[in-house]
Amino acid sequence: MAERESMEYDVVVVGGGPGGLAAAIRLKQLAAEHNQEISVCVLEKASEIGAHTLSGAVIDPGALTELIPDWKEKGAPLDTPVTEDRFLFLSESGSRSTPQWLLPECFHNQGNYIVRLGHVVRWLGEQAEAVGVDIFPGFAATEVLYDENGAVKGVATGDMGVGRDGQPTAAYQPGMELHARYTIFAEGSRGQLGRELIERYKLDAGRDPQSYAIGIKEMWEVDPSQSRPGTVIHTAGWPLDSDTYGGSFLYHMNDNIVVVGLVVGLDYANPWLSPFEEFQRYKTHPAIRPIFEGGKRIAYGARSLTAGGLLSIPKLCFPGGVLVGCEAGMLNASRIKGSHAAIKSGALAGEAMFEALQAGRSRDELVSYAHAFEASWLHAELNKARNFKQWFKKGRTVGTLMTGIEQWLLKGKMPWTIHRKKPDHACLQPASECARIEYPKPDGKLTFDRLSSVFISNTNHEEDQPVHLTLKDASVPVEVNLAKYGGPEARYCPAGVYEFVKDDDGRDRLQINAQNCVHCKTCDIKDPTQNIVWVAPQGGEGPVYNGM
Numbered sequence: 001m002a003e004r005e006s007m008e009y010d011v012v013v014v015g016g017g018p019g020g021l022a023a024a025i026r027l028k029q030l031a032a033e034h035n036q037e038i039s040v041c042v043l044e045k046a047s048e049i050g051a052h053t054l055s056g057a058v059i060d061p062g063a064l065t066e067l068i069p070d071w072k073e074k075g076a077p078l079d080t081p082v083t084e085d086r087f088l089f090l091s092e093s094g095s096r097s098t099p100q101w102l103l104p105e106c107f108h109n110q111g112n113y114i115v116r117l118g119h120v121v122r123w124l125g126e127q128a129e130a131v132g133v134d135i136f137p138g139f140a141a142t143e144v145l146y147d148e149n150g151a152v153k154g155v156a157t158g159d160m161g162v163g164r165d166g167q168p169t170a171a172y173q174p175g176m177e178l179h180a181r182y183t184i185f186a187e188g189s190r191g192q193l194g195r196e197l198i199e200r201y202k203l204d205a206g207r208d209p210q211s212y213a214i215g216i217k218e219m220w221e222v223d224p225s226q227s228r229p230g231t232v233i234h235t236a237g238w239p240l241d242s243d244t245y246g247g248s249f250l251y252h253m254n255d256n257i258v259v260v261g262l263v264v265g266l267d268y269a270n271p272w273l274s275p276f277e278e279f280q281r282y283k284t285h286p287a288i289r290p291i292f293e294g295g296k297r298i299a300y301g302a303r304s305l306t307a308g309g310l311l312s313i314p315k316l317c318f319p320g321g322v323l324v325g326c327e328a329g330m331l332n333a334s335r336i337k338g339s340h341a342a343i344k345s346g347a348l349a350g351e352a353m354f355e356a357l358q359a360g361r362s363r364d365e366l367v368s369y370a371h372a373f374e375a376s377w378l379h380a381e382l383n384k385a386r387n388f389k390q391w392f393k394k395g396r397t398v399g400t401l402m403t404g405i406e407q408w409l410l411k412g413k414m415p416w417t418i419h420r421k422k423p424d425h426a427c428l429q430p431a432s433e434c435a436r437i438e439y440p441k442p443d444g445k446l447t448f449d450r451l452s453s454v455f456i457s458n459t460n461h462e463e464d465q466p467v468h469l470t471l472k473d474a475s476v477p478v479e480v481n482l483a484k485y486g487g488p489e490a491r492y493c494p495a496g497v498y499e500f501v502k503d504d505d506g507r508d509r510l511q512i513n514a515q516n517c518v519h520c521k522t523c524d525i526k527d528p529t530q531n532i533v534w535v536a537p538q539g540g541e542g543p544v545y546n547g548m
Helices: 020-032 062-067 118-129 191-202 275-282 339-358 367-374 376-386 387-390 396-410 450-455 477-487 522-524
Strands: 006-014 041-043 084-090 095-097 133-138 141-146 152-158 160-162 169-171 177-185 211-222 229-237 247-253 256-263 298-308 322-323 469-471 498-502 508-512 532-534
Touching: 006 020, 006 152, 006 339, 020 041, 020 062, 020 118, 020 177, 020 339, 041 450, 062 339, 118 133, 133 469, 141 177, 141 191, 177 191, 177 339, 191 322, 211 522, 256 275, 298 367, 322 339, 339 367, 339 376, 367 376, 376 477, 387 396, 477 508, 522 532
Parallel strands: 006 041, 006 177, 041 133, 084 229, 177 322
Antiparallel strands: 084 095, 141 152, 152 177, 160 169, 211 256, 211 298, 229 247, 247 256, 469 532, 498 508
């Protein structure tokens, strides 16, 4: 294959989400203030900035205001201020509302905005370009490059035009190497390169195992009589059992748009559980169904999110680079918010990096970034919620009670710390020990199947390329996962990528429909034997979300 060309930058940012773009913008702001020239580029695997972005999303604008004080004047798409907070506990047929005065501070959203985060990210991309950042969408960083001292010296993008057999096709183009004095990794939850860096530099030593959840989301155009712009509704309880972490969000936006989703913790135990099917069931609840009857579903998507909190955040710096945002696990699960944390951590990384560049340094360990994070309001916020996910591992009743005590009574000043010991994939129980869950068939009006859902996510992959959902051992799916766990990959995937089929001789085999993949990374996280490894396909492929 052809030799790769290379480009040189002061800073390379991997990932064009809120964290990566904030870091790039802050670097360029500081350079302008000091009349310095700093070259910065952002690599984004999606076909355009924001196309792979998916979140609830209610955004706390504090970090954005620090980064771009005049964001309103510059047209940031924060158009729907929150006007009402509601929290419901659902039983199978009823609901109970929590009085406003009993809601912990973490569930208060006054001053926040309901947004289509992909549109906010696209706007951030425009601000980054306006201050001189080079942005390259459609280029997936697939390899970390190291120098002779073992420090990160940059990344390489994936080759294009490689056939399913691993050989170059007529459309072959080699990847590009991007060398930098420092590299910022902002790939989001369970980033491919971040996973490698955490292992190589043992960044998670002494930390709790990271914990994840899957968020499944739809966007609806509802009957105008059901539209309540500014209303934020969260629920706990049905359809999930009391031992399964999770809950729903339902946000009313302008123009009769309602976004709805279910978050399910990937530390669930029952391999028969399907997060996708639980979400479809949720919409049939008597308190939820009327909102969507007579409406039209217009978008679908799914994404994993880091939920372990402060105790699971790895070491943030290593020779030549840093982790920011959800790559580092900075989402505040108690607030159901991560965008403000990504923006703040990105800005802190940019400030530390600018100081190092000014001093003529290169590829060392930016401990000043870690120290700045520890001294920030973001660290203080995450510290208040450090036990949130751990309590819910003890069941919904204990989790709800202790969250109320810690957040409402103690105002986040707890004298105790609760640790997690098990990673999510180790929580799955054998299928024979768990109750099988039977899900109703979709009606095509309120509830849907996976394939029709993937269709409206605008997901596309070139079929003649290596499968990007790789197996360490091809025998494990049938001999272990199917035999012991009932083939959970056929249920935890929200896109119908994995299915067990019979060969002509009647033997089971795992079929991987890689073209359906919405890049949620759930398989990489939840596979009980950690046999599935998600890697990026060709740049520009995957879902194309319009403001999810």
